[in-house]
Amino acid sequence: MFKISRRASCKRGAYNRYLQPLICWPRMDHRSAFRASVLLACVIICSNVLCPVGAYLYNNRYAGDQVFRITPSNDEEVQVLKKILGHMKVDLWQPNSATLISHNATVDVHVKRNDTQGLHARLKQEHIDYRVFISNLQKEIEKQTGYRSSRKRRSESQYDYEVYHSLEEIQSWMFEMNRTHSDLVDMFSIGKSYEGRPLYVLQIGKRSRHQKKAVWIDCGVHAREWIGPAFCQWFVKEAINSYQYDSMMRRLLNQLNFYIMPVFNVDGYHFSWTTDRFWRKTRSKNHKFHCRGVDANRNWKVKWCDEGASSHPCDDTYCGPFPESEPEVKAVAKFLRKHKKRVKAYISIHAYAQMLLYPYSYKYATIPNFNCVELAAHNAVTALYSAYGVRYRYGPASTTLYVSSGSSIDWAYRNGIPYAFAFELRDTGYFGFLLPESLINPTCTETMRAVKAIASGLLKKCETHKDRFPYI
Numbered sequence: 001m002f003k004i005s006r007r008a009s010c011k012r013g014a015y016n017r018y019l020q021p022l023i024c025w026p027r028m029d030h031r032s033a034f035r036a037s038v039l040l041a042c043v044i045i046c047s048n049v050l051c052p053v054g055a056y057l058y059n060n061r062y063a064g065d066q067v068f069r070i071t072p073s074n075d076e077e078v079q080v081l082k083k084i085l086g087h088m089k090v091d092l093w094q095p096n097s098a099t100l101i102s103h104n105a106t107v108d109v110h111v112k113r114n115d116t117q118g119l120h121a122r123l124k125q126e127h128i129d130y131r132v133f134i135s136n137l138q139k140e141i142e143k144q145t146g147y148r149s150s151r152k153r154r155s156e157s158q159y160d161y162e163v164y165h166s167l168e169e170i171q172s173w174m175f176e177m178n179r180t181h182s183d184l185v186d187m188f189s190i191g192k193s194y195e196g197r198p199l200y201v202l203q204i205g206k207r208s209r210h211q212k213k214a215v216w217i218d219c220g221v222h223a224r225e226w227i228g229p230a231f232c233q234w235f236v237k238e239a240i241n242s243y244q245y246d247s248m249m250r251r252l253l254n255q256l257n258f259y260i261m262p263v264f265n266v267d268g269y270h271f272s273w274t275t276d277r278f279w280r281k282t283r284s285k286n287h288k289f290h291c292r293g294v295d296a297n298r299n300w301k302v303k304w305c306d307e308g309a310s311s312h313p314c315d316d317t318y319c320g321p322f323p324e325s326e327p328e329v330k331a332v333a334k335f336l337r338k339h340k341k342r343v344k345a346y347i348s349i350h351a352y353a354q355m356l357l358y359p360y361s362y363k364y365a366t367i368p369n370f371n372c373v374e375l376a377a378h379n380a381v382t383a384l385y386s387a388y389g390v391r392y393r394y395g396p397a398s399t400t401l402y403v404s405s406g407s408s409i410d411w412a413y414r415n416g417i418p419y420a421f422a423f424e425l426r427d428t429g430y431f432g433f434l435l436p437e438s439l440i441n442p443t444c445t446e447t448m449r450a451v452k453a454i455a456s457g458l459l460k461k462c463e464t465h466k467d468r469f470p471y472i
Contacts, residue, residue: 057141058277064113067093067134069429070123074103077128081107084122088115091278093432094353096295097317100308100402108429110137110278133429141277144434161234162440164226167197167270170262173233174200181240183207184253191331194284197266199331204239205257214342215455216417218261218332219349221296221408223268223279224433227425227443228349232262234444235451252455259335259343264328265296278433282326286313294320297348298404299329300411303362308404319406337415344458345419346412347451352432353424354390356381356450357397361407364398369418372462376419379457380450387446390426397422419454423447 072078082098091110092098101107111119123130134140145164159173178187186203193199205212217235219228239258242249252258263269267283281293291314298309301323305311309319324330336343358373367373377394384392393400397409401424412420426435426443435443 062138065137066111066116066132068109068130069133070107070130072103078103080126140434144436163437166273190335193267193328195267202260206254212257213344214257215345216259216343217347218264220263220265220269223265223272225351227351227435229262230440231349231444231447232260238448280316289313294318294326296329298406299326300406300408302411302414303405306405309406340416343417346417348408348422351425354392354428355424356392356394357422359410359413361397361410362405376454376457379453383453384446384450388442
């Protein structure tokens with residue numbers, strides 16, 4: 001674990017606190033300097049006024065792509081749908097694997113423009129109910145982020161929490177929070193990603209001589225779920241800004257530490273920002289199959305690579321060559337093992353479905369401290385609903401969503417963390433992974449209430465059977 005110094009100097013050729021390279025300008029005469037300033041002004045005007053950031057996002061690669069919502073009504077239609085999709089190269093949004101398709105459950109699937117007409121024809125032929133949710137995916141991507149200028153997005157004077165940010169911007173912000181809020185914030189690295197990027201974590205809480213209970217929150221496990229990192233940043237901002245006037249938040253930060261990992265899957269998130277908007281996995285390379293990435297939520301050492309996970313490296317739910325094969329997963333697991341006596345709640349932020357899930361994911365069974373966890377979940381979704389009336393389903397992941405092995409909440413629970421939750425944030429499919437920036441504020445506001453409810457529950461005692469649950 002590497003602590004980040006608040007007094008790091010900024011030398012020639014290094015990076016400043018916003019991770020922008022320092023530029024050393026050559027000597028110029030007055031005429032050359034004037035020309036250079038005019039050229040720079042033209043570049044700024046073009047990039048911020050004439051050329052919006054969304055003009056040619058991802059080289060227009062999603063133009064004409066569509067998202068279908070398909071609802072097979074019986075087991076026969078399920079098998080037919082699996083066969084149809086199996087002969088096409090599609091991107092399953094919900095569920096994330098064809099093996100998890102079931103009757104009377106919706107299937108959201110991203111289809112390339114060359115295959116849309118064929119899928120329309122096959123679904124009509126088989127009389128399977130469907131509708132097109134998104135008729136032109138490129139336009140929806142540009143709606144999500146394109147109307148905001150890069151200048152506003154990267155403003156150094158005031159960080160905008162209601163836009164999505166690149167990995168570089170998020171890490172710059174982390175350094176700045178560490179520098180300006182030394183009484184409540186510490187920043188450290190727990191390792192490096194496959195591509196060598198640091199895995200930064202913020203510790204939020206009032207310093208104490210006594211060992212405090214802790215809450216772990218990670219976001220951005222799946223690269224395309226941008227609302228996750230947006231929430232982690234929102235949580236830090238709200239916790240710090242409300243410490244002085246919110247008695248509940250002050251009590252939480254005085255008695256608990258929060259470990260916040262805004263971007264778990266740093267390589268994948270960067271790739272989704274620059275190259276493939278719907279990239280999901282990590283970026284580790286499989287040389288045999290020439291595929292990249294592992295589903296970081298199928299790579300944990302509990303019922304690894306069983307139901308709901310794939311052993312094929314090219315699948316989105318690929319579980320990896322062995323448990324904790326991904327350096328990101330291994331680093332977090334090592335940190336949580338080291339601090340498992342203090343970490344009492346594990347929260348992982350995902351999208352989309354509007355659900356709050358807890359163990360078990362890999363089997364249909366009731367956890368020993370079910371009453372305590374169920375109460376915490378109920379209080380959380382009640383608090384969330386109080387903000388804008390948005391309803392969340394809650395319950396064991398296996399019955400509320402689907403069975404999946406190797407998940408982080410099962411691993412956390414098995415390793416002694418009694419409260420392990422996974423949020424699936426807004427929405428239920430209308431926007432899917434393209435939740436507009438206009439919905440960042442309400443989504444994060446309501447989720448903040450839910451997380452505060454879970455954390456405040458840790459300050460109270462909940463009776464459970466310790467002989468049946470020795471990990472607590």
